[in-house]
Amino acid sequence: MIDQTHLAPSPTEISTDQDDYYLFDEINLAIHALMRDRVRPGATVLDLGCGRGRLGAELRRLGCRVTGLEAVQSAYRAAEATLDEAFNFDLTDFAAASATLSGRRFDWIVAADVLEHLAEPTEVIKYYQRFLAPDGRLVISVPNVAVWFNRFRILAGRFDYAESGVMDRRHLRFFTNRSARRFVIEGGYIPVSVDNDPGIARAFTPMVRKIVRRRAASAKPDAILNMPIYQFYARTIWPIERALCRIAPGLLSFRIVIEAALSDS
Numbered sequence: 001m002i003d004q005t006h007l008a009p010s011p012t013e014i015s016t017d018q019d020d021y022y023l024f025d026e027i028n029l030a031i032h033a034l035m036r037d038r039v040r041p042g043a044t045v046l047d048l049g050c051g052r053g054r055l056g057a058e059l060r061r062l063g064c065r066v067t068g069l070e071a072v073q074s075a076y077r078a079a080e081a082t083l084d085e086a087f088n089f090d091l092t093d094f095a096a097a098s099a100t101l102s103g104r105r106f107d108w109i110v111a112a113d114v115l116e117h118l119a120e121p122t123e124v125i126k127y128y129q130r131f132l133a134p135d136g137r138l139v140i141s142v143p144n145v146a147v148w149f150n151r152f153r154i155l156a157g158r159f160d161y162a163e164s165g166v167m168d169r170r171h172l173r174f175f176t177n178r179s180a181r182r183f184v185i186e187g188g189y190i191p192v193s194v195d196n197d198p199g200i201a202r203a204f205t206p207m208v209r210k211i212v213r214r215r216a217a218s219a220k221p222d223a224i225l226n227m228p229i230y231q232f233y234a235r236t237i238w239p240i241e242r243a244l245c246r247i248a249p250g251l252l253s254f255r256i257v258i259e260a261a262l263s264d265s
Contacts, residue, residue, distance in 0.1 A: 029238050030197035030257040031112055031141050032058060038137070038259070039064055043107040046131060048091045048124075049114030053079030059110075060084070067106070069097070092118060094127055105133040112141045113255070116171045125187035129262060138189055138260045144253045145174040147199040151251070165202070166254065177249060180256045189260035198241035199254025201233065 032055075039045075041063030047056045050068030052075050059066050066083045070076040071090040079086040089096040091114070109132050115121040125138065132138060143166040150166055153159070161169035175183065177194070184191050245252040 030195050045108045046106040048111045050079050051075050053082035056083045107136050110139045116173045122187050141257045142175040146176045184260045190263050191260050193259045195257045196245050196249045196253030197255035198245035200241045202254045
């Protein structure tokens with residue numbers, strides 16, 4: 001499969017493990033496309049909030065050596081078995097990060113769908129600069145709160161939190177294309193490229209999740225990814241959506257993906 005991202009769980013998507021975690025893995029095709037075109041074999045990657053290690057597994061297939069940080073115990077155990085190495089602590093625990101990663105530098109630092117869950121994400125990307133090689137790259141992925149279906153909701157006077165997606169009830173921060181760029185700059189980086197994960201068919205995701213739940217009460221995390229309809233979407237529909245998204249990225253994108261370099265590099 002392709003790379004995986006990890007959104008926070010909803011009350012109906014919490015696994016049977018004692019840890020509070022999402023049930024279904026989800027794909028961030030925009031990050032996969034960017035990394036596939038940029039990384040070189042042997043590159044080192046630090047995956048912040050790596051989840052079960054699905055994104056890291058795809059980067060390993062590209063020849064990268066991947067280190068993951070994950071706070072949730074159940075996800076960490078899966079990542080530990082999947083990545084080159086994984087560490088079980090919250091990425092905002094800077095003391096633990098310094099003790100674990102002291103003296104190390106990575107070619108890439110990836111923060112995929114994790115920064116919006118933090119109270120002070122700017123401080124996080126500032127802190128992890130010390131672990132980025134001078135010519136390294138930061139890649140972030142954050143949801144676009146201004147996606148078209150959200151605009152319709154707000155126009156109708158609704159700003160309701162949801163089980164997952166842009167309005168996930170666990171999101172503490174909200175971004176648009178403009179504010180995401182500003183966020184990266186304030187964190188001490190220079191945007192190198194900006195891409196978008198389209199949000200046209202994304203409006204139907206809750207329906208797909210309901211279908212999967214009905215079909216199997218104990219569905220595995222990759223249940224959606226293994227559905228033929230999803231695989232058809234990833235191969236055929238997503239590239240078309242991505243091309244359309246470039247016409248009006250602020251309106252049609254679900255996620256904003258930014259590649260950035262250190263501002264003093």
